[in-house]
Amino acid sequence: MVLLLITYRSPFLWILPVVSAAISLACSQATVYLLAKHAGLTVNGQGIGILTVMVFGAATDYALLLIARYREELHNYQDRHEAMAHALRRAVPAIVASASTVIASMLCLLVAQLNPTRALGPVIAIGVCVGLIAMLTLLPALLVVFGRWIFWPNKPVYGTAAHKANGVWTRIGALIAKRPRTIWLATAAVLAISALGAFNLQASGLSAKNSYRTTPDSIIGEETLGRHFTTLGNGSPVVVIGNAAAATVMQAKLASAFGVSSVTPPLVKDGNVLFEATLDSNPSSESALATIGQLRTSMHAIPNAHALVGGDTAITLDTQRASRHDRAIIIPLILAVVFVVLTALLRSLVAPLLLVGTVVLSFAATLGVCAELFNHVFVFGGADSSYPLFAFVFLVALGIDYNIFLMTRIREETQKVGTKQAALVALAATGTVITSAGMVLAGTFSALATLPLTFLTELGFTVAVGVLIDTFIVRSVLVTALTLNIGRFMWWPSKLWRREGSMPVKPKS
Numbered sequence: 001m002v003l004l005l006i007t008y009r010s011p012f013l014w015i016l017p018v019v020s021a022a023i024s025l026a027c028s029q030a031t032v033y034l035l036a037k038h039a040g041l042t043v044n045g046q047g048i049g050i051l052t053v054m055v056f057g058a059a060t061d062y063a064l065l066l067i068a069r070y071r072e073e074l075h076n077y078q079d080r081h082e083a084m085a086h087a088l089r090r091a092v093p094a095i096v097a098s099a100s101t102v103i104a105s106m107l108c109l110l111v112a113q114l115n116p117t118r119a120l121g122p123v124i125a126i127g128v129c130v131g132l133i134a135m136l137t138l139l140p141a142l143l144v145v146f147g148r149w150i151f152w153p154n155k156p157v158y159g160t161a162a163h164k165a166n167g168v169w170t171r172i173g174a175l176i177a178k179r180p181r182t183i184w185l186a187t188a189a190v191l192a193i194s195a196l197g198a199f200n201l202q203a204s205g206l207s208a209k210n211s212y213r214t215t216p217d218s219i220i221g222e223e224t225l226g227r228h229f230t231t232l233g234n235g236s237p238v239v240v241i242g243n244a245a246a247a248t249v250m251q252a253k254l255a256s257a258f259g260v261s262s263v264t265p266p267l268v269k270d271g272n273v274l275f276e277a278t279l280d281s282n283p284s285s286e287s288a289l290a291t292i293g294q295l296r297t298s299m300h301a302i303p304n305a306h307a308l309v310g311g312d313t314a315i316t317l318d319t320q321r322a323s324r325h326d327r328a329i330i331i332p333l334i335l336a337v338v339f340v341v342l343t344a345l346l347r348s349l350v351a352p353l354l355l356v357g358t359v360v361l362s363f364a365a366t367l368g369v370c371a372e373l374f375n376h377v378f379v380f381g382g383a384d385s386s387y388p389l390f391a392f393v394f395l396v397a398l399g400i401d402y403n404i405f406l407m408t409r410i411r412e413e414t415q416k417v418g419t420k421q422a423a424l425v426a427l428a429a430t431g432t433v434i435t436s437a438g439m440v441l442a443g444t445f446s447a448l449a450t451l452p453l454t455f456l457t458e459l460g461f462t463v464a465v466g467v468l469i470d471t472f473i474v475r476s477v478l479v480t481a482l483t484l485n486i487g488r489f490m491w492w493p494s495k496l497w498r499r500e501g502s503m504p505v506k507p508k509s
Contacts, residue, residue, distance in 0.1 A: 003443050007064070007436040013150050016142045017063035017135075024134040025055045028127040035126070042119035049448070049456065050120065051127045057444035058102060058398070059131035061437040062095045063139055065405055068433035070143060074156035084144050092136065094408040097345040098401040099132040104337045105397035108330050113322040117386055169431030169476075173424040176481050184481035187473060191361045197368030200375055202382040205316050206454055207284040210381025214452045236283035237264075237276040238292065238314065240299060242307035247273040250305055253298050259291030283313045292317050323385035331392055335360070338400055346407060347494040354482055354490070355403045362474045363395045366466035374458060384455040391462045398441060398463070399470040402434050406475055410483060411496070419490060423483040431476065438471025 004014035028051060035041035069091040073083035106128070109121030148155045176183055209219050238260075242250050247266045254263045254277050261280040266273045277295075281287045292314050299307035335356055342352035367388065374380045409430050413422035445467070448460025483490055491497040 003436070003440045004060070007440070008151075009154060010151055012146075012152060013067070016139060016146070016150065017060055017067070020063060020134050020139045020142065021056050021059040021131065023138065024059045024131040025052060025127070027134070028055050028130040031126050031130060032123055035122075041122060042115065043123060044116060044119055046116060046456070047120045047123040049451070050459075051123055053444050053447060053460070054124050055127040055131050057441040058099070058128050059135055060440050060444070061401060062099065062132060062135040064433050064437045064440065065095055066091050066135060066139060067143065068430075070140075071151065071156050072429070074148060075158065075160055078158045080144055080147055084140055088136070088140060090412070093345065094405050095132065095136065097341055097408070098404045099128055101338055101341045101400050101404070102128045102397040104341065105334045105393055108333045108337060109393065111329055111333065112326040112389075114319065114326060114386060117323075117326055117389065120390075167428055167431075170424070170428040172431070172476065173427045173480065176477065177420075177424060177484055180481040180484035184478055184485060187478045187481065188361065191365040191469075191473070191478075195361070195364035195368040197372040198364055199368075199371075201367060201371035201388070202375070203385055203387050204286070204382060205284065205320055205385045206382055207282075211454055212452050213454055213457060216452075236312040237278050238295065238309060238311040240275045240277060240295070240307060240309050242273055242299065242302070242305040244268045244271050244273040246302050246305035246307070249302050250299065250307060251275060253302065254295070257291070257295055257298065259287060259294070279313065283311075284316060288313045289317045289320075320385045323389065326386075327389045327392075330389060334393060334396055338396060342400070342404070342407075345404065346411060346491070347496070348491045350486070350492045351407060351490045354486075355400065355407065355479070358474050358478055358482075359396050359399045359403065359470070362399055362466065362470050363392055366395060366462060366469055367391065370458070370462045370465060373461075380454055380458065383458055387455060387458060387462075390459055391466070394445075394459075394463045395466040395470075398467060399474070402438060402470055402475040403479055405434050405437075406430055406479060411491070414488075414491070414496060419488045420484050423480055427476065427480050434475060435471055438467050442467040442471075 001014060001018055004017065005011075008014055029048075032041065032043060032048075032051070036043045066087065070084055070087040073087045073090075074080065077083040077086065103125045106121045106125040109117055112118040112121075143150065209222065212219060240250065240254060244266075247268065250273065251263060251266060254260060254275055257277075259279055259281060260277045262278045264276040266275060268274075279288050279291055281291070292309060292311075296309045299305065299309055338359070339352050339356050342355055343349065346352060370391075374383065406426055409426035410419065410422045413425045416422070417425065442464040445460045445463040448456045449464075451457060451460075488497050
């Protein structure tokens with residue numbers, strides 16, 4: 001609400017997008033509830049928390065774009081119904097493409113091995129879909145019903161100019177146009193250097209103590225347990241189950257295993273045997289994880305034992321392995337989905353490749369910056385193993401939004417004045433609204449940083465930083481400079497590329 005008040009400088013206009021977003025959230029939660037109750041959809045607290053932030057952030061983004069286009073058309077059409085019709089006709093392709101990218105990216109999480117990751121995908125996809133529908137139906141109706149006065153005190157006047165000829169984004173575009181190649185090379189170099197910090201990211205999982213930014217009773221209890229027991233692994237024993245006929249061999253191998261300090265007597269029931277082994281290292285340490293791997297190798301080698309090695313440390317190891325698998329599968333899949341959506345929208349191959357490249361570079365730079373801040377400023381005890389994947393999903397799916405908003409406007413203007421001049425016109429026309437959308441989205445995700453869970457704090461902070469980098473650096477500087485440098489070849493091999501080669505370019509007004 002505060003950000004929208006600053007953006008619109010109107011005491012009334014902010015109410016409509018906030019009300020529409022709130023209704024979207026309620027409908028999203030109702031849909032998720034019905035699917036969880038009757039269709040077996042898995043829902044957890046993490047997904048519901050992120051759903052709230054995502055619906056408000058994404059829905060408000062779409063509202064900002066639509067309202068900006070509606071305000072622009074009110075300068076061209078006296079009748080507000082006609083102005084809204086033209087605003088929808090021009091804004092809907094970009095908004096739908098943006099939402100489709102997010103929805104498709106979230107549905108890619110369905111191939112994940114980790115249940116919490118797989119469960120998050122459809123929940124967020126439902127929220128974005130409902131938000132899209134509300135912002136293309138409810139919000140336009142409300143805007144038309146309330147009329148021009150809702151923009152008071154800056155009501156758009158029919159017949160006047162929609163954009164200032166000497167606005168800040170016009171001046172920024174003029175500066176970039178002087179040396180576009182130098183600027184995009186320098187910008188890309190800065191982002192690449194920032195990305196080096198990603199090598200210092202410690203995303204091997206969070207211990208129980210490091211999972212909270214506060215000190216809950218469970219952590220106090222764990223510390224008390226550690227003070228009264230000499231062996232670190234007493235609180236999280238390794239559980240080994242197998243065939244009772246191989247109990248003697250299993251016990252001997254367990255007792256002699258490196259990293260195991262003690263083994264309980266066998267507990268036999270229904271032909272199965274159970275052992276609990278205590279490790280001599282911290283259950284969440286790298287040495288404990290290595291011990292689990294060695295135990296599994298030795299236990300599986302026992303003939304007819306059918307042994308299984310579990311416990312908290314084994315869960316941590318399995319989670320890390322599943323996270324690596326999910327990253328290897330989902331990240332390329334999301335990039336492919338984004339490329340397909342951009343290709344269909346822009347009807348080009350060059351522009352989508354470049355846009356995907358800029359978003360990946362932005363993600364890497366964000367991860368590098370955040371890794372250094374987590375290690376040396378906030379001093380977090382690492383990051384969850386699923387953190388890189390979640391950060392990638394949200395930053396790529398949301399970061400591509402601003403490129404879509406800008407590039408669709410460039411393509412629209414290219415048909416009138418040519419690509420290079422269109423890039424400057426589009427930057428001037430969309431600069432304020434995209435910047436506002438980025439700030440609103442960053443603000444909503446930063447709300448996650450108020451929670452005591454380290455994982456959500458890191459995720460919210462990362463998305464906020466990444467969105468700001470996308471908004472102020474990647475979209476406004478890097479993409480604009482690339483477009484100015486490459487020119488009409490951005491649209492290769494579409495008809496627009498061939499047609500622009502022979503079309504006269506209108507002089508800059």
